[in-house]
Amino acid sequence: MPLEDYRVPPGQPVQLSRWATDDDDGLSKKQGQALLPDLEERLADLQERLYAEGRQALLIVLQARDAGGKDGTVKRVIGAFNPNGVQISNFKVPTEEERAHDFLWRIHARVPRLGMIGVFNRSHYEDVLVPRVHGLIDPPTAERRLEHIRAFESLLTDSGTRIVKFYLHISPEEQRRRLQARLDDPSKHWKFNPGDLEERAHWDDYTAAYEAMLTTSAASAPWYVIPADRKWFRNLLVSQLLIQTLEEMNPQYPAPTFDPANVRVE
Amino acid sequence: MPLEDYRVPPGQPVQLSRWATDDDDGLSKKQGQALLPDLEERLADLQERLYAEGRQALLIVLQARDAGGKDGTVKRVIGAFNPNGVQISNFKVPTEEERAHDFLWRIHARVPRLGMIGVFNRSHYEDVLVPRVHGLIDPPTAERRLEHIRAFESLLTDSGTRIVKFYLHISPEEQRRRLQARLDDPSKHWKFNPGDLEERAHWDDYTAAYEAMLTTSAASAPWYVIPADRKWFRNLLVSQLLIQTLEEMNPQYPAPTFDPANVRVE
Numbered sequence: 008m009p010l011e012d013y014r015v016p017p018g019q020p021v022q023l024s025r026w027a028t029d030d031d032d033g034l035s036k037k038q039g040q041a042l043l044p045d046l047e048e049r050l051a052d053l054q055e056r057l058y059a060e061g062r063q064a065l066l067i068v069l070q071a072r073d074a075g076g077k078d079g080t081v082k083r084v085i086g087a088f089n090p091n092g093v094q095i096s097n098f099k100v101p102t103e104e105e106r107a108h109d110f111l112w113r114i115h116a117r118v119p120r121l122g123m124i125g126v127f128n129r130s131h132y133e134d135v136l137v138p139r140v141h142g143l144i145d146p147p148t149a150e151r152r153l154e155h156i157r158a159f160e161s162l163l164t165d166s167g168t169r170i171v172k173f174y175l176h177i178s179p180e181e182q183r184r185r186l187q188a189r190l191d192d193p194s195k196h197w198k199f200n201p202g203d204l205e206e207r208a209h210w211d212d213y214t215a216a217y218e219a220m221l222t223t224s225a226a227s228a229p230w231y232v233i234p235a236d237r238k239w240f241r242n243l244l245v246s247q248l249l250i251q252t253l254e255e256m257n258p259q260y261p262a263p264t265f266d267p268a269n270v271r272v273e
Numbered sequence: 274m275p276l277e278d279y280r281v282p283p284g285q286p287v288q289l290s291r292w293a294t295d296d297d298d299g300l301s302k303k304q305g306q307a308l309l310p311d312l313e314e315r316l317a318d319l320q321e322r323l324y325a326e327g328r329q330a331l332l333i334v335l336q337a338r339d340a341g342g343k344d345g346t347v348k349r350v351i352g353a354f355n356p357n358g359v360q361i362s363n364f365k366v367p368t369e370e371e372r373a374h375d376f377l378w379r380i381h382a383r384v385p386r387l388g389m390i391g392v393f394n395r396s397h398y399e400d401v402l403v404p405r406v407h408g409l410i411d412p413p414t415a416e417r418r419l420e421h422i423r424a425f426e427s428l429l430t431d432s433g434t435r436i437v438k439f440y441l442h443i444s445p446e447e448q449r450r451r452l453q454a455r456l457d458d459p460s461k462h463w464k465f466n467p468g469d470l471e472e473r474a475h476w477d478d479y480t481a482a483y484e485a486m487l488t489t490s491a492a493s494a495p496w497y498v499i500p501a502d503r504k505w506f507r508n509l510l511v512s513q514l515l516i517q518t519l520e521e522m523n524p525q526y527p528a529p530t531f532d533p534a535n536v537r538v539e
Contacts, residue, residue: 059463082355089348090361091394097357128357186538196529197325204538263462272452272470 008032010251013231013244015224023218023232028178030234032244039239046246047087053253054124058092060258061122064168067249068127070136070220071175072213073203074185076235077128080175083242084249085126094119095126098133110134110152111159121167131156132220139219140212149216153223160228170228171252173245174217175235179210274298276517279497279510281490289484289498294444296500298510305505312512313353319519320390324358326524327388330434333515334393336402336486337441338479339469340451342501343394346441349508350515351392360385361392364399376400376418377425387433397422398486405485406478415482419489426494436494437518439511440483441501445476 008030015021031039057063067085069077085093096117105113111131119125135152138144144152160170177185186207189199206213224230231248235241274296281287297305323329333351335343351359362383371379377397385391401418404410410418426436443451452473455465472479490496497514501507 078355078357081357085356086352088356089344090351090354090356090359090392091344091347091363093356093361095356095359126356183538190533190536190538193533194526196533197526199529199531199533199536201531201536204536207538260460260463263465265465265467267456267459267462267465270456270465270467270470272449272456272473 010244010248013233013248015221015230015232017224017226017229019222021218021221021224023176023214023221026176026232026234028176028181028234029236031237031240034240034243036237036239039243042243043239043246046243046250049250050084050087050246050253051089053250053258054088054092056258056260057124057253057256058089058122059260061261062167063256063258064119064121064123064125065253065256066119066125066127066163066168066170068130068132068170068172069175070130070132070172070217071235072177072182073200073206074182074189075175075177076238076241077175079238080173080241080245081126081128083238084245085124087246088124092122093124093126095128098127098129098131109155111155115159118163118168131159135220136213136216139216140206140209149219153219157223157225160223160225164227169252169256171248172224172228172230173233173248174221174230175241176232177235179207181236182207276510276514279499279514281487281496281498283490283492283495285488287484287487287490289442289480289487292442292498292500294442294447294500295502297503297506300506300509302503302505305509308509309512312509312516315516316350316353316512316519317355319516319524320354320358322524322526323390323519323522324355324388325526327527328433329522329524330385330387330389330391331519331522332385332391332393332429332434332436334396334398334436334438335441336396336398336438336483337501338443338448339466339472340448340455341441341443342504342507343441345504346439346507346511347392347394349504350511351390353512354390358388359390359392361394364393364395364397375421377421381425384429384434397425401486402479402482403472405482406472406475415485419485423489423491426489426491430493435518435522437514438490438494438496439499439514440487440496441499441507443501445473447502448473 057065069080071077081095101113114131135149139149164170186203189195221230233241233244323331335346337343347361367379380397401415405415430436452469455461487496499507499510
């Protein structure tokens with residue numbers, strides 16, 4: 008289906024059930040994977056232009072349930088970029104100093120500078136997910152936070168930063184398989200966090216929280232729902248959407264400040 | 274030749290002319306490139322263990338003359354790691370605030386946390402190169418700075434950070450070719466900085482400054498001189514040395530804090 012169909016329309020309620028988690032857009036895994044090398048080359052080329060131009064930044068926000076594929080997306084899709092031009096931020100449980108500030112303080116410190124691609128592996132949206140599900144903030148507070156997020160993102164977009172947000176959408180059954188695989192394979196034990204099972208028990212509450220989060224989709228900072236049960240399809244779709252986004256940004260090599268014909272290297 | 278021969282012996286004067294810039298260790302380009310995929314896989318595996326273990330950090334310092342290949346090394350070698358576990362720092366001309374602090378202040382803020390690989394694309398060593406060549410600091414000041422660097426690096430190694438430093442070694446002729454290529458190819462104009470020609474005119478002064486820098490080679494923070502006229506050989510050698518370093522660090526998956534056999538995902 009067209010890329011726009013994965014985009015969350017701004018200004019309306021969101022129902023995650025509208026998107027299948029196991030969508031493959033009619034492709035086989037082999038067909039999908041065969042498309043990737045060309046996309047990776049295109050991503051690398053667009054990023055070099057963005058870096059050379061130095062007048063725009065791209066901020067990529069990744070959110071997902073546990074085992075939803077955030078790390079895999081960074082490894083497989085973001086890995087196509089030259090690491091020199093990428094800044095990845097993993098937001099964990101806030102430190103004491105971070106908690107002593109507003110919830111956007113630590114986020115603001117990590118936004119990408121012009122020319123760079125910033126990746127938020129988890130983000131400011133965590134602050135309307137976990138606390139909401141566990142009743143640590145009341146609904147009006149959650150709504151206020153979403154308002155602050157909208158204002159913050161609009162500050163960034165007004166200053167040359169394009170924002171694109173991906174929710175990696177998996178089914179409860181796929182999460183079960185992935186968590187179980189972490190238990191069954193000793194080299195994956197370190198990825199398993201027993202706390203993930205507690206969060207899993209709140210599946211529907213999280214669904215509601217994610218749906219509220221997705222209402223912050225805006226023309227200049229859209230959310231995309233990425234069917235993510237199939238890792239290859241997730242990688243394909245995120246790559247395609249990043250290419251589309253970067254092509255719209257249309258970064259250009261800057262004009263030289265010297266006349267190349269008049270310079271010789273002795 | 275054995276990997277140790279590229280290592281700068283600690284505690285003695287250094288002469289860069291000891292190493293050829295166009296060394297290929299008797300390999301053809303084709304042979305060298307054929308070795309890379311296995312090395313990349315090994316690098317990715319070792320890094321995952323380092324990240325999972327979370328008890329050691331690796332700091333990679335890259336220094337070179339202009340067009341020496343720092344960015345290419347990041348793209349080709351560091352690109353083999355999962356970007357999630359890598360933090361790259363590009364140190365440019367210091368800002369006003371940075372200049373208002375000691376020269377290691379901004380550096381210290383960017384050292385990798387445990388589990389991470391930090392890459393310094395240029396580093397604290399810039400402060401004993403450019404100012405020294407341009408007479409902005411006198412020789413005793415340069416020597417004091419080297420002492421401060423030794424103490425600083427020993428602080429890091431005492432706290433679980435392994436340091437490995439690469440000087441990418443190119444010939445004047447190879448630099449000429451690369452700078453000229455940036456002039457001849459419009460898509461590379463943005464990489465060309467006319468100031469590089471001025472620095473090039475100070476070739477021998479820089480050689481002396483690099484030789485002084487290399488005297489900070491230490492058992493726990495060695496410098497390696499990487500023959501870098503051939504990009505494929507540079508990538509091969511840096512990859513091999515990083516593997517050797519990570520193997521010496523010998524990171525291990527941590528023991529689980531739970532009994533995997535007693536946990537089931539419902």
